[in-house]
Structure formats: structure tokens, C-alpha cells
Amino acid sequence: MAGRKIAVVGLGGIGGVAAACLSLSPDNDVTVCARSRIDTLTFDNHEESISIPLKTLTDPSFAEPVDWVILSTKAQDVASAAPWLENVCTPQTTVAVLQNGIAHEERVAPHVKGATVLPAIVYYNGERLAPDHVRLRRIRGHDLLVPAAPEATAFASLFEGSPIDVGISAEFVTHQWRKLLVNVIANPITALTRQRLAVFQRPDIQDLSLGILREAVAVGRAEGAQLNDNEAETILETFLAYPAEAGTSMYFDCLAGRPLEIEALNGAVVAAGRRHGIATPLNEAMLALLTAVSDANAAAG
Numbered sequence: 001m002a003g004r005k006i007a008v009v010g011l012g013g014i015g016g017v018a019a020a021c022l023s024l025s026p027d028n029d030v031t032v033c034a035r036s037r038i039d040t041l042t043f044d045n046h047e048e049s050i051s052i053p054l055k056t057l058t059d060p061s062f063a064e065p066v067d068w069v070i071l072s073t074k075a076q077d078v079a080s081a082a083p084w085l086e087n088v089c090t091p092q093t094t095v096a097v098l099q100n101g102i103a104h105e106e107r108v109a110p111h112v113k114g115a116t117v118l119p120a121i122v123y124y125n126g127e128r129l130a131p132d133h134v135r136l137r138r139i140r141g142h143d144l145l146v147p148a149a150p151e152a153t154a155f156a157s158l159f160e161g162s163p164i165d166v167g168i169s170a171e172f173v174t175h176q177w178r179k180l181l182v183n184v185i186a187n188p189i190t191a192l193t194r195q196r197l198a199v200f201q202r203p204d205i206q207d208l209s210l211g212i213l214r215e216a217v218a219v220g221r222a223e224g225a226q227l228n229d230n231e232a233e234t235i236l237e238t239f240l241a242y243p244a245e246a247g248t249s250m251y252f253d254c255l256a257g258r259p260l261e262i263e264a265l266n267g268a269v270v271a272a273g274r275r276h277g278i279a280t281p282l283n284e285a286m287l288a289l290l291t292a293v294s295d296a297n298a299a300a301g
């Protein structure tokens with residue numbers, strides 16, 4: 001009998017890969033909380049493709065308390081996932097938040113009935129090829145990174161024996177900001193221009209990116225991230241080596257007419273900038289433009 005009860009809330013690219021990897025261990029008892037029922041998930045990893053039986057719930061009222069929650073909706077969907085969180089959480093539960101951005105605890109804590117919130121940086125690429133089919137692409141280094149919190153080692157052990165490598169870092173805030181720096185240029189610019197990463201080959205887009213990055217670096221430093229003087233230039237340089245044909249999740253959400261994760265990305269820079277009295281006009285412009293797009297998408301349903 002599996003000892004660790006785990007609920008995966010949100011079965012997209014990231015949650016699908018997490019659910020598949022967690023299901024590989026006989027010590028894990030995994031329940032998926034989703035909006036449609038999936039009995040078998042096809043999981044692709046490199047050349048291998050395996051079928052994984054899933055226990056899926058589609059009605060939060062049937063959900064029971066668990067030891068661990070993997071929250072893998074987009075940031076803007078946390079409120080709509082609240083009925084799941086309220087039923088699976090107790091003060092003894094740990095909720096690992098596999099989402100982009102910062103301020104995971106602020107976003108999630110109101111819904112988890114005193115459970116511990118563990119933010120996680122996601123480095124792997126999880127693609128939903130179909131509602132019941134996901135693909136893992138490992139980038140390099142750790143696939144997930146969590147802070148050196150008391151729950152970190154137990155969280156890492158959930159994935160033992162799976163393809164997902166979990167790192168633990170005492171410099172979590174710095175890593176979180178480095179990931180956010182890539183996201184505050186990649187997502188809004190591809191979404192607004194409706195072009196993949198090739199758009200960053202343009203000198204005018206590179207200049208705009210550096211401006212957005214320099215604002216975010218100043219805010220990140222004020223938040224305690226150990227960012228270098230040439231951080232903006234280094235991020236852009238590294239980013240330009242990414243495949244030109246790759247898209248971003250905001251680009252795909254924009255094309256599909258879905259709400260966008262802008263508030264958790266450039267919105268987080270703007271909010272933290274206000275707290276520290278640092279002006280962020282370029283991030284504010286990205287936030288205003290993409291909030292308008294997101295709201296129109298949400299209104300169109």
C-alpha cells in the first residue's frame with residue numbers, strides 16, 4: 001500500500017509530467033484533480049513512451065486530504081482551483097507550487113487552510129501533446145529547484161527513481177529571479193509580436209529586452225537576489241542561443257485565445273518595484289498591453 005498520498009492539481013504539460021513521474025514509485029498514491037477525466041496517460045521521455053494508469057477526480061467534493069499537493073495550474077488559475085485545494089489540504093499538507101513567477105506563497109496561501117507552501121522553479125519542458133499525452137524534455141541541470149526549507153528533502157524523495165531531478169538551493173531567491181528575468185522578455189514579446197524566439201534576432205527587440213531586463217534586475221536586487229552588474233546582458237546573450245523556432249507558453253496561449261500569465265511575470269516586477277520605489281515603465285507597458293489581451297481573451301471565453 002503506497003504511503004504518500006499526493007494530489008496533482010492541473011494536468012497540463014507540467015502537471016502531466018509530474019503525475020507520470022510520481023506514479024512510477026510504488027510509495028506514491030497519486031490522484032489527479034482535473035477538469036476532464038483521464039484514465040491512462042501516455043508519457044514520452046526521450047525515445048521511450050509508456051502508458052500510465054491514472055486515478056482522476058473531476059469533482060472537488062470527492063477529493064480527500066493528502067500529504068502532498070502538486071499545484072501545476074497556470075498562476076491565473078489558482079483561484080479557480082481553490083475548491084480542490086480546500087478539500088485536499090490540511091495544516092499537515094505541503095503544497096508544492098510548480099509555477100512560473102515569484103510570490104507563490106502570497107498567491108496560494110489564502111486557499112490552503114494553513115498547509116505549508118513550497119515554491120518550486122520548473123526547469124523542465126512539459127508539453128501536452130493531447131489531453132492524455134505529455135512529453136518531457138529535460139533542459140540541463142535540475143528539473144525542479146526548491147528552497148532549502150524543512151520540507152525540501154521529503155519533496156525531492158517523492159521523485160526518487162523517476163526522470164525528474166530535484167535540486168535544493170539556499171540561493172533560491174536568486175535562481176527565482178534569474179528564471180523570472182528570462183520570462184519577462186520571452187513571454188510578453190513573443191505574445192505581443194505573435195512571433196517565436198526568432199523575433200529576438202532584431203536589434204530593436206534586443207534593445208527593448210535590455211530595457212525590460214535592467215528594470216527587473218534593479219527590482220530583483222532590492223528583493224535580495226544576488227544579480228550581477230551585467231546580469232541583463234548575460235541573460236539576453238544566453239537567451240539568444242535558444243532555438244529560434246521555439247515558442248513560449250504565453251505565445252501559444254495568446255494564439256489560442258486563452259487568458260495570460262502576465263500578472264505573475266511582468267506584474268510581479270511592477271508590484272515589487274512599487275514596494276521598493278523603483279520605476280519600471282517598460283514592465284508596466286508590457287503588463288498593461290497583455291492584461292488587455294488577457295481580459296479580452298477571458299471575456300470571449
Ligand SMILES: NC(=O)c1ccc[n+]([C@@H]2O[C@H](COP(=O)([O-])OP(=O)(O)OC[C@H]3O[C@@H](n4cnc5c(N)ncnc54)[C@H](OP(=O)(O)O)[C@@H]3O)[C@@H](O)[C@H]2O)c1
Nearest residue numbers: 010011012013014035073074077080081099100122125126
Ligand atoms: N510547460 C512548460 O514547459 C513550463 C516550463 C516552466 C514553467 N512552466 C510553468 O508551469 C506552470 C504550469 O504550466 P503548464 O505549461 O503545465 O500549463 P498548462 O499546460 O496550461 O496546464 C495547466 C493545467 O491546469 C488546468 N487547470 C486550470 N484551472 C484548473 C482548475 N480550476 N481545476 C483543475 N485544473 C485546472 C488546465 O486544465 P484544462 O486543460 O482543463 O484547461 C491545464 O490542464 C505555469 O506557471 C507555467 O508558466 C511551464
